[in-house]
Amino acid sequence: MTRAREQLTAAAAACAAVSLFLASAGIGLATAAGPTTHTVVIDGVKYEPETVTVKRGDTIVWINKDPFPHTVTATGVFDSHEIAAGKSWKYTARKAGEYAYVCTLHPNMKGTLKVE
């Protein structure tokens, strides 16, 4: 009788452990939103939006809609080199910080990438 009860208790404990494991796995999936992709459009010799805020691991895509090339250059951090008309360039942000960037072909073009 006692032995049977012990077995039942053990079975219940194992069951509870499995439930707990499944619950924590479920919560993990719910909260861990994957990396996102952000888009910055280059149009009319401007970055739109000028400032983009992302999380570490996110990817930013700059799409050049102007009929001539531009760059996305934060010296020492990232540099797209020339993005031809109609082309795009992407960068995955790995390190938190605030990065001012320019177009080396049109130094009046300025943008900021904030990585949280």
Ligand SMILES: [Cu+2]
């Ligand atoms: Cu430019």
